Amino acid sequence: MGTVKIIIVKDLKRYYGTGKTAVKALNGVSFEIKKGEFVAIMGASGSGKTTLLRILALLDDATDGIYTIRGLEVSSLPEAERSYYRLTQVGYVFQDYALINEMSAAENVYVLSMMEGKSKKESYRTALEALAKVGLNGKHDRVPDELSGGEKQRVAIARAIAKKPDIMFADEPCANLDTNNSKQVLDVFKELNEKYGQTIIMVTHEPWHVEYVNRVITLEDGIMISDEIKT
Ligand SMILES: Nc1ncnc2c1ncn2[C@@H]1O[C@H](COP(=O)(O)OP(=O)(O)OP(=O)(O)O)[C@@H](O)[C@H]1O
Numbered sequence: 001m002g003t004v005k006i007i008i009v010k011d012l013k014r015y016y017g018t019g020k021t022a023v024k025a026l027n028g029v030s031f032e033i034k035k036g037e038f039v040a041i042m043g044a045s046g047s048g049k050t051t052l053l054r055i056l057a058l059l060d061d062a063t064d065g066i067y068t069i070r071g072l073e074v075s076s077l078p079e080a081e082r083s084y085y086r087l088t089q090v091g092y093v094f095q096d097y098a099l100i101n102e103m104s105a106a107e108n109v110y111v112l113s114m115m116e117g118k119s120k121k122e123s124y125r126t127a128l129e130a131l132a133k134v135g136l137n138g139k140h141d142r143v144p145d146e147l148s149g150g151e152k153q154r155v156a157i158a159r160a161i162a163k164k165p166d167i168m169f170a171d172e173p174c175a176n177l178d179t180n181n182s183k184q185v186l187d188v189f190k191e192l193n194e195k196y197g198q199t200i201i202m203v204t205h206e207p208w209h210v211e212y213v214n215r216v217i218t219l220e221d222g223i224m225i226s227d228e229i230k231t
């Protein structure tokens with residue numbers, strides 16, 4: 001694990017609404033994440049996990065606080081730069097996969113590369129590479145309906161890693177999966193982390209997922225109540 005501080009957040013707050021009825025979804029959260037960490041964010045329903053992840057992935061803005069990625073303060077960047085960063089540097093895996101049903105696994109992965117302006121041939125090659133990394137060799141031509149839940153989620157992971165993101169975010173990626181498929185997905189994350197040093201921040205509320213990660217941050221009512229680094 002490197003010593004590069006890839007993420008620093010200081011006193012991060014996110015309020016929904018204003019005045020007396022404001023929901024303080026995040027109420028002052030501070031931590032640093034080093035390159036190569038695999039972090040689980042845990043906590044009860046409503047504790048602020050998704051809110052935190054969306055801000056870290058630049059899908060939402062904090063109400064207050066400081067957020068830096070590799071020393072660059074992203075909280076104050078203009079929207080155009082934030083979108084560019086989001087598109088090219090941030091990998092995000094959703095609970096419900098967010099795949100396009102009419103497209104094959106390979107096409108789902110390569111649409112993003114095409115958007116970045118790469119050629120079709122180059123994009124296709126990158127997509128096949130990414131699919132191989134998640135153990136989907138030979139299934140590139142299947143559409144989502146022809147894949148299991150775990151395989152669909154692995155296509156979504158391939159799509160996220162195809163752009164070689166600085167940081168990969170996943171919000172309850174196993175929520176719709178049985179234990180067996182969950183294990184396959186978590187094994188893929190673990191391998192990406194160990195083999196390629198991919199920094200991963202994953203929201204989960206399954207205690208058994210903790211064995212796959214090397215750090216657990218726990219939220220409660222919008223604040224961090226524990227931060228355990230496993231040895
Ligand atoms: N768009 C919104 N408008 C108003 N309140 C919101 C909004 N999104 C989230 N909240 C509130 O903010 C708090 C934190 O929500 P968040 O989705 O971050 O929780 P979570 O920890 O991800 O929960 P879960 O485990 O159920 O996914 C909750 O009280 C929620 O009701």
Ligand SMILES: [Mg+2]
Nearest residue numbers: 049050051171
């Ligand atoms: Mg959530």
